[in-house]
Structure formats: structure tokens, C-alpha cells
Amino acid sequence: MSTQVRRNTLADGRDILFFQDEDSTAAPPAEDHRPAEPRPTGGQLRFDLLTGEWVAVATHRQSRTHLPAAAECPLCPSAPGRPTEIPVADYDVVVFENRFPSLGPSLGAVPADPRQKFAEAASESALTAPAHGRCEVVVFSSEHDGSFADLDPARARTVIDAWANRSRELAAQEGIEQVFVFENRGEEIGVTMNHPHGQIYAYPFVTPHTVITSARAEQHKRETGRPLLGDVLDFERGSGERMVLESAYFSAFVPFAARWPVEVHIVPHRQVLGLDELDDAERDDLAGIYPEVLRRIDNLYSTPTPYIAAWHQAPVNCADRSAEWMHLEITSPRRAESKLKFLAGSEAAMGAFVGDVSAEETAARLRAASPALEDGRR
Ligand SMILES: [Zn+2]
Incomplete structure (x- = not known):
């Protein structure tokens, strides 16, 4: 296709x-x-x-x-x-x-x-x-x-x-x-x-965020011989506590150190550097799991949840291609029906996040949220 x-x-x-x-x-x-x-x-x-x-x-x-x-x-x-x-x-x-x-x-x-x-x-x-x-x-x-x-x-x-x-x-x-x-x-x-x-x-x-994450991925690869995100994926699938959904080729989970009131990472099970490396079967699978994760995020509240969905692809000229692993990060500042998390002193000035909810709690809410439309909401 x-x-x-x-x-x-x-x-x-x-x-x-x-x-x-x-x-x-x-x-x-x-x-x-x-x-x-x-x-x-x-x-x-x-x-x-x-x-x-x-x-x-x-x-x-x-x-x-x-x-x-x-x-x-x-x-x-x-x-x-x-x-x-x-x-x-x-x-x-x-x-x-x-x-x-x-x-x-x-x-x-x-x-x-x-x-x-x-x-x-x-x-x-x-x-x-x-x-x-x-x-x-x-x-x-x-x-x-x-x-x-x-x-x-x-x-x-x-x-x-x-x-x-x-x-x-x-x-x-x-x-x-x-x-x-x-x-x-x-x-x-x-x-x-x-x-x-x-x-x-x-x-x-290369964006400031990716400068940091690529350097850490390269260091992990040098020290262990393994790609960092592969180890993270194994850790989250092994624990299961923060898993939201799993399909044939992707896992969706709330990361252990989630910064935002709603945060879900969708990670391909196969190491790929960018969206163009996904094969037909993986693309079809993603076309199912990604909208389903978004529907669950929308169903957390009575009105649509604001979010940022960000594809983290490898830099074009990265130093070590074998260390990179593409994934999607979805984050929302919404922490209650009518409350948003604002980035204040610690986050905005120092980049040090203080979370309001636990990752395990968010994952449980997303697992329980029905992916189907309910009584015509949205
Ligand atoms: Zn229009």
C-alpha cells in the first residue's frame, strides 16, 4: 500500500x-x-x-x-x-x-x-x-x-x-x-x-532537548552496547504498572518520571530512527493505537484535553545512529477539569519539574478511560 x-x-x-x-x-x-x-x-x-x-x-x-x-x-x-x-x-x-x-x-x-x-x-x-x-x-x-x-x-x-x-x-x-x-x-x-x-x-x-537526549543515548550505548530507549521499553513493559496500551508493534506508557499531569510515550518495538523507517505493518498499527491513546486522553475530562504531541526523531547527522530510537511524546498541562499546570519558577527558570500526580495514577486513569465516544461528547 x-x-x-x-x-x-x-x-x-x-x-x-x-x-x-x-x-x-x-x-x-x-x-x-x-x-x-x-x-x-x-x-x-x-x-x-x-x-x-x-x-x-x-x-x-x-x-x-x-x-x-x-x-x-x-x-x-x-x-x-x-x-x-x-x-x-x-x-x-x-x-x-x-x-x-x-x-x-x-x-x-x-x-x-x-x-x-x-x-x-x-x-x-x-x-x-x-x-x-x-x-x-x-x-x-x-x-x-x-x-x-x-x-x-x-x-x-x-x-x-x-x-x-x-x-x-x-x-x-x-x-x-x-x-x-x-x-x-x-x-x-x-x-x-x-x-x-x-x-x-x-x-x-539540533534542538536543545535533543542535544541532551542524544548525548545520553550515545553514552549509554558506549557503556552497555544497548540503545537506551530499548532498555526503557523493556523496563516499562516488564513493570507494566505504567502501561496504557500495547499493540503488535508499539507500546504506550506513562514514563516513570513523568513531568506533566498527562504524559504518554508511544514507542515502536523495533529500533527505528525516524517515521520514514516504519514499514507498512507498523504504520497501519500506529494508525490504530495512536488515535486510541488520544481518545483515552480526551475521555479523562468532560471537554477535549489540550495536548502537545511531539515526534522525537534522530538528528539528521547524529554521531551514533545505533544509539537513536524514535518515539512520540504526548503531554498535557491539564491537571483537573478546570485547572492547568503552569510552568512557574522551578520549571521555567531552572528546568526542574515538580509533578502534581504520580505516573502510576495517570496510567491507571488512562487504562480505565473508555476509548469510545461517550454520549456525544467532544
Ligand atoms: Zn477549517
Whole structure:
């Protein structure tokens, strides 16, 4: 089984890709007849000398669309007299370049650590680079209402194929060091459009989180000969206390040291570095277990749970490929029906988390949460 992809270009030159379900009835891509507006010029990266991290500054994003009503939604299909970002009357899954990108559209390399250059001659230019990279939007459905949890397995599979395609192609672009596939869901965590969609950031550097986790995975591999996440997977499956669901090729569990009131990791049983390495059977299996985990998270409360779903793929040029193991981390700050966890002093300033609930308790609640829709909620 392979998902069909068709490519086109929007009026302002951005790429758009149409991924079609196996039994698709969607129309073929059409031309974008909107007047070509100039694209925002690229932002800036500024280097934080104290932490060694690049910070992206994209001031043009202040003017981006904020919570449009369905009739104004730029992700809905185009209709006569109402052109949207997607110039067709119906579609399955669409990926296009973000109109207000944090990174890009320029591509190229940025220095890994400009500290030495700064030490030789302190200047702002030593600490600044163009915000190279690429930001894409992944639209899961032409229906304005709904979420990833509502997708049937065939559609979820098309989305997974789109993620795999983009991960592979973006990793091959000039200067790209890491491809991050993610979904922010819920206004509570800053979502500016409710239409079911996710995003992809292709960074010109390895992200601060991944710098830490890759170094630890490499150290563990050197010392034990085993990939770290494989040991974690064995530990969680062996204990069982924090397991939420297990399918043929994936395990979903609340990690032992969960930071968030709701946190679930979905880990493939086979060591793969990225989404494009998943085979057909694994993709079909993921298309079942992932929406089911999301439905259980939604059923914890009477209204949809805000979450961030983050694919941790290996960096493009990682030092030791045999140490890496892709996985998904889903986190939510919701700690009660009407309460959110805010990152305060210890977490925000020091990065030291203080949890409000135990991982075992969260896992038990998720095991008990019915994956089925209940009395029309959501
Ligand atoms: Zn919409």
C-alpha cells in the first residue's frame, strides 16, 4: 500500500502537497488563483551565549491568523468566491509551507557554536544568523471540526505517510539538522487555528532537548552496547504498572518520571530512527493505537484535553545512529477539569519539574478511560 502524493505550487511560490487516501474521492490539485502576495522576509536566529542555544526571532508572526471562525478558516477547502490556502473543493491530507514561518524560507547552514568567534571579537553579527529552515502545516482533514483522535485508521495512515514523506525530504534539504513533526491541540496551549492540523519544523541546528537526549543515548550505548530507549521499553513493559496500551508493534506508557499531569510515550518495538523507517505493518498499527491513546486522553475530562504531541526523531547527522530510537511524546498541562499546570519558577527558570500526580495514577486513569465516544461528547 502506498499513499499517492501530488505536488503543486501556491500563488506566492510556496510548495503544497496533496496526500490521498487509498480509496480517495478527492479532486486532483487545482491552481491557486489568488493574487501573489510577497512572502514575509525570513527571521533571525540569535545565539544565547549562556546556554549555547539558538533563539528564533520571527516578528512577522505577530500578524498571523488568530482563531478564525469556520467561515474564515484558511485550512478549509476553497469555495467559489472564498479562496483559502488550499485551492481545491475537497482533499484528504494536505501539507504546505507555512505562510508565517518561524524558520525559512531560506536554507543553509548556521554555526554550531559561535562562542569562540564572539570571544575573539564581540559583536552582534557574531551571534546572529539567518533563520534558515522550513516550517510546514499538515492538515489532517477537510472537515473543520474534529481532531486526530476522530480520524479513521485509513486517514490516520495517510497522515503518517505524509509525515514520513516530509521527514525524509526535509532531512535532505541544505543545512537541515533536525526534523520535528508535532501537533499542538487546544486554545489553552496557544493554538491559533482549530481546524485539525499539525506542523513540521525543519531546523538548521539540533534542538536543545535533543542535544541532551542524544548525548545520553550515545553514552549509554558506549557503556552497555544497548540503545537506551530499548532498555526503557523493556523496563516499562516488564513493570507494566505504567502501561496504557500495547499493540503488535508499539507500546504506550506513562514514563516513570513523568513531568506533566498527562504524559504518554508511544514507542515502536523495533529500533527505528525516524517515521520514514516504519514499514507498512507498523504504520497501519500506529494508525490504530495512536488515535486510541488520544481518545483515552480526551475521555479523562468532560471537554477535549489540550495536548502537545511531539515526534522525537534522530538528528539528521547524529554521531551514533545505533544509539537513536524514535518515539512520540504526548503531554498535557491539564491537571483537573478546570485547572492547568503552569510552568512557574522551578520549571521555567531552572528546568526542574515538580509533578502534581504520580505516573502510576495517570496510567491507571488512562487504562480505565473508555476509548469510545461517550454520549456525544467532544
Ligand atoms: Zn477549517
